[in-house]
Amino acid sequence: xxxxxxxxxxxxxxxxxxxxxxxxxxxxxxxxxxxxxxxxxxxxxxxxxxxxxxxxxxxxxxxxxxxxxxxxxxxxxxxxxxxxxxxxxxxxxxxxxxxxxxxxxxxxxxxxxxxxxxxxxxxxxxxxxxxxxxxxxxxxxxxxxxxxxxxxxxxxxxxxxxxxxxxxxxxxxxxxxxxxxxxxxxxxxxxxxxxxxxxxxxxxxxxxxxxxxxxxxxxxxxxxxxxxxxxxxxxxxxxxxxxxxxxxxxxxxxxxxxxxxxxxxxxxxxxxxxxxxxxxxxxxxxxxxxxxxxxxxxxxxxxxxxxxxxxxxxxxxxxxxxxxxxxxxxxxxxxxxxxxxxxxxxxxxxxxxxxxxxxxxxxxxxxxxxxxxxxxxxxxxxxxxxxxxxxxxxxxxxxxxxxxxxxxxxxxxxxxxxxxxxxxxxxxxxxxxxxxxx
Amino acid sequence: xxxxxxxxxxxxxxxxxxxxxxxxxxxxxxxxxxxxxxxxxxxxxxxxxxxxxxxxxxxxxxxxxxxxxxxxxxxxxxxxxxxxxxxxxxxxxxxxxxxxxxxxxxxxxxxxxxxxxxxxxxxxxxxxxxxxxxxxxxxxxxxxxxxxxxxxxxxxxxxxxxxxxxxxxxxxxxxxxxxxxxxxxxxxxxxxxxxxxxxxxxxxxxxxxxxxxxxxxxxxxxxxxxxxxxxxxxxxxxxxxxxxxxxxxxxxxxxxxxxxxxxxxxxxxxxxxxxxxxxxxxxxxxxxxxxxxxxxxxxxxxxxxxxxxxxxxxxxxxxxxxxxxxxxxxxxxxxxxxxxxxxxxxxxxxxxxxxxxxxxxxxxxxxxxxxxxxxxxxxxxxxxxxxxxxxxxxxxxxxxxxxxxxxxxxxxxxxxxxxxxxxxxxxxxxxxxxxxxxxxxxxxxxxxxxxxxxxxxxxxxxxxxxxxxxxxxxxxxxxxxxxxxxxxxxxxxxx
Numbered sequence: 001x002x003x004x005x006x007x008x009x010x011x012x013x014x015x016x017x018x019x020x021x022x023x024x025x026x027x028x029x030x031x032x033x034x035x036x037x038x039x040x041x042x043x044x045x046x047x048x049x050x051x052x053x054x055x056x057x058x059x060x061x062x063x064x065x066x067x068x069x070x071x072x073x074x075x076x077x078x079x080x081x082x083x084x085x086x087x088x089x090x091x092x093x094x095x096x097x098x099x100x101x102x103x104x105x106x107x108x109x110x111x112x113x114x115x116x117x118x119x120x121x122x123x124x125x126x127x128x129x130x131x132x133x134x135x136x137x138x139x140x141x142x143x144x145x146x147x148x149x150x151x152x153x154x155x156x157x158x159x160x161x162x163x164x165x166x167x168x169x170x171x172x173x174x175x176x177x178x179x180x181x182x183x184x185x186x187x188x189x190x191x192x193x194x195x196x197x198x199x200x201x202x203x204x205x206x207x208x209x210x211x212x213x214x215x216x217x218x219x220x221x222x223x224x225x226x227x228x229x230x231x232x233x234x235x236x237x238x239x240x241x242x243x244x245x246x247x248x249x250x251x252x253x254x255x256x257x258x259x260x261x262x263x264x265x266x267x268x269x270x271x272x273x274x275x276x277x278x279x280x281x282x283x284x285x286x287x288x289x290x291x292x293x294x295x296x297x298x299x300x301x302x303x304x305x306x307x308x309x310x311x312x313x314x315x316x317x318x319x320x321x322x323x324x325x326x327x328x329x330x331x332x333x334x335x336x337x338x339x340x341x342x343x344x345x346x347x348x349x350x351x352x353x354x355x356x357x358x359x360x361x362x363x364x365x366x367x368x369x370x371x372x373x374x375x376x377x378x379x380x381x382x383x384x385x386x387x388x389x390x391x392x393x394x395x396x397x398x399x400x401x402x403x404x405x406x407x408x409x410x411x412x413x414x415x416x417x418x419x420x421x422x423x424x425x426x427x428x429x430x431x432x433x434x435x436x437x438x
Numbered sequence: 439x440x441x442x443x444x445x446x447x448x449x450x451x452x453x454x455x456x457x458x459x460x461x462x463x464x465x466x467x468x469x470x471x472x473x474x475x476x477x478x479x480x481x482x483x484x485x486x487x488x489x490x491x492x493x494x495x496x497x498x499x500x501x502x503x504x505x506x507x508x509x510x511x512x513x514x515x516x517x518x519x520x521x522x523x524x525x526x527x528x529x530x531x532x533x534x535x536x537x538x539x540x541x542x543x544x545x546x547x548x549x550x551x552x553x554x555x556x557x558x559x560x561x562x563x564x565x566x567x568x569x570x571x572x573x574x575x576x577x578x579x580x581x582x583x584x585x586x587x588x589x590x591x592x593x594x595x596x597x598x599x600x601x602x603x604x605x606x607x608x609x610x611x612x613x614x615x616x617x618x619x620x621x622x623x624x625x626x627x628x629x630x631x632x633x634x635x636x637x638x639x640x641x642x643x644x645x646x647x648x649x650x651x652x653x654x655x656x657x658x659x660x661x662x663x664x665x666x667x668x669x670x671x672x673x674x675x676x677x678x679x680x681x682x683x684x685x686x687x688x689x690x691x692x693x694x695x696x697x698x699x700x701x702x703x704x705x706x707x708x709x710x711x712x713x714x715x716x717x718x719x720x721x722x723x724x725x726x727x728x729x730x731x732x733x734x735x736x737x738x739x740x741x742x743x744x745x746x747x748x749x750x751x752x753x754x755x756x757x758x759x760x761x762x763x764x765x766x767x768x769x770x771x772x773x774x775x776x777x778x779x780x781x782x783x784x785x786x787x788x789x790x791x792x793x794x795x796x797x798x799x800x801x802x803x804x805x806x807x808x809x810x811x812x813x814x815x816x817x818x819x820x821x822x823x824x825x826x827x828x829x830x831x832x833x834x835x836x837x838x839x840x841x842x843x844x845x846x847x848x849x850x851x852x853x854x855x856x857x858x859x860x861x862x863x864x865x866x867x868x869x870x871x872x873x874x875x876x877x878x879x880x881x882x883x884x885x886x887x888x889x890x891x892x893x894x895x896x897x898x899x900x901x902x903x904x905x906x907x908x909x910x911x912x913x914x915x916x917x918x919x920x921x922x923x924x925x926x927x928x929x930x931x932x933x
Contacts, residue, residue, distance in 0.1 A: 356832070361860040373874075
């Protein structure tokens with residue numbers, strides 16, 4: 001059990017080593033950072049179940065191979081992605097990344113509001129000056145998936161919102177994979193919201209249903225003092241996709257950050273959140289809804305680091321797991337020494353709809369300050385028979401009664417989305433998922 | 439609550455970081471050569487007059503141990519342990535199994551007297567006032583001093599009921615088949631680094647067998663005492679409750695104050711067959727080290743219960759106040775249908791203590807239920823971690839778990855951590871988990887102090903209320919002791 005085991009490199013690891021050796025000279029910019037990050041991967045390999053943070057998502061086993069790096073999209077791929085990601089009832093400024101590449105003709109950058117700048121990462125990487133100052137330093141982590149993203153990052157979106165600029169129209173970064181051949185994309189976005197500014201950021205991921213493409217995407221989010229940011233992520237990947245996503249957010253004082261993730265797509269998904277609260281009196285709301293079926297595996301791993309006191313953290317996750325799917329939630333709240341008056345609550349609930357479904361929860365608290373109120377709750381279970389009976393007794397068919405209860409179960413998390421149009425779109429998406437189920 | 443008042447007075451009488459069990463007994467002892475090798479294991483086995491298969495078993499464990507690495511996943515930091523700098527066997531000199539208490543070295547008897555452990559039959563544990571003068575519950579005690587059991591009381595009376603209660607070394611001679619059938623069946627020799635080490639070198643411990651349908655007529659108790667310098671204690675306890683039987687077992691432990699660290703790596707195995715019930719209570723009060731974090735016992739213990747039969751029940755109750763480092767996860771394997779596991783824990787850390795403790799509830803059978811109540815209190819510079827696993831196997835339909843783990847922080851230099859793992863692989867499983875961490879509210883303290891309590895009294899009152907759920911699970915004799923212990927452990931942490 002505790003015996004020393006030397007592991008062989010897997011096929012995927014070998015392919016990644018090859019890819020870096022062959023492409024490192026063609027990957028533009030941030031050369032030192034790329035080399036340093038790749039070294040981390042070389043030393044640690046892909047994360048496996050003996051790595052505590054990856055205990056339930058053994059990437060070594062789940063990632064059988066590493067696909068070749070995606071090529072620039074051709075005209076057909078771009079044309080196919082033209083309408084991608086539109087959300088009914090939400091008027092957003094769409095910026096579409098096709099196969100991991102920022103496509104200027106699909107980026108709605110006309111008539112930008114005052115104080116808003118949008119560029120592509122590829123452009124920023126080669127631009128003179130310090131357009132990317134701070135990239136990779138928002139929240140430091142030793143995570144290997146983040147390191148791989150840094151090593152291979154090809155493109156992404158760089159958004160800056162100047163001090164006190166209130167951007168009312170949401171910005172929507174659409175990631176589309178429209179290739180017919182499996183490939184790997186590495187996208188990295190940097191969003192800096194300066195003090196007092198306001199932004200609603202939507203991030204969506206979709207792709208071909210029958211291609212086993214691989215996505216490694218990262219978002220760095222800097223929220224200045226007094227800024228208000230809402231980040232909503234829609235994970236609608238194709239059913240064979242591997243989706244690895246890391247969000248790193250550093251939040252200042254008196255700010256508000258709301259983060260929501262809605263996951264229904266992909267074969268294997270890992271949603272990592274690394275959030276650090278650097279200033280006092282900030283309000284953080286992190287929540288999500290996972291709707292899984294088939295053999296889907298979705299892992300949400302969240303680290304909330306209360307480095308400053310007096311902040312309020314609210315984390316709520318709801319998961320519905322059907323058929324042979326598996327949901328994983330690992331949440332860790334750290335309250336640093338001196339972060340007094342922290343008020344943190346984390347709740348995670350899983351609804352198991354099938355005998356073969358699985359829910360693994362690990363809500364952690366790590367507390368080094370005494371004057372705090374912290375708590376977590378976790379439940380896992382089936383639909384309440386009594387509630388079902390109540391509804392059925394009133395003439396509602398079983399399937400419908402189930403759907404109603406599930407809808408309300410998930411709705412509890414969706415309520416945390418502040419943007420009304422988005423909230424309605426998520427409720428509709430839930431209903432659609434339920435319809436497809438019955 | 440009159441007991442609270444009593445507690446507070448007790449606290450007053452004792453100075454800060456005064457460990458009242460820290461004395462040393464001057465007694466000559468016989469030791470195995472320092473260090474660990476196959477000869478030392480042969481020496482221990484020969485000393486105990488064990489059957490050949492037992493020696494083989496030990497050697498197999500030892501060889502396995504050599505290939506293992508010490509685990510470091512627990513939230514505890516300590517200097518590397520030199521396993522060759524420990525005596526693995528120490529026994530009072532000229533020790534041969536005494537026929538009666540009169541043959542036991544009076545020094546040892548005085549030691550136990552000082553610790554408040556009665557070895558004279560009919561006596562009762564200290565701290566329980568009996569106003570009506572009646573005898574109340576009697577307790578049979580097995581006293582383990584370093585590596586050997588020095589006395590076991592009430593043997594005759596237990597024998598009448600058919601209950602076997604004796605040192606495991608004696609059981610190996612008198613009931614080898616019974617021991618062979620069950621030892622290692624819950625904690626196999628390959629289980630983990632410390633359990634494997636224990637399997638190789640365990641010296642003594644208690645053996646309990648309760649025959650079918652018997653309700654053990656009294657509480658059974660083992661009192662462990664480390665006395666020698668540089669000695670590790672590796673006891674092994676094996677309790678078997680046969681069909682339809684019931685037994686309640688208590689365990690207590692102390693050690694002298696030393697500026698070196700001592701290793702305690704015990705293994706406890708419980709087996710409950712159909713309809714049987716085992717209640718296991720521990721008051722762990724090993725020397726925690728001084729106020730600077732020097733010395734103290736490393737308590738690396740593997741405790742596991744196997745609800746092997748239908749409708750069986752195992753309940754663990756622990757009050758952890760001692761040890762420099764505690765690494766302990768009393769667990770239940772809920773194999774039998776309708777079986778039940780319970781874990782009630784109070785873990786208190788002060789000074790530089792590090793506690794990483796919790797439980798595992800493995801639901802394998804149908805309609806199995808479990809309940810976890812854990813109360814952690816951290817003060818001083820200590821770190822207090824709850825780590826627990828609740829899992830339901832695919833076939834464990836109708837599994838139910840309720841977990842509540844609360845932490846209380848006293849002072850801003852300590853840490854309290856909660857690391858639960860909840861794995862549901864069955865749709866009909868219902869798992870509920872809740873945890874909170876907070877400090878004693880100013881309002882509550884103010885309320886108490888306004889009514890004339892001093893701050894220390896107020897804290898004691900709140901803490902006693904905080905841990906009440908667990909204290910209620912302890913047998914009465916232990917509950918009173920435990921309550922005092924809690925106040926003493928927290929003393930000096932206010933203000």
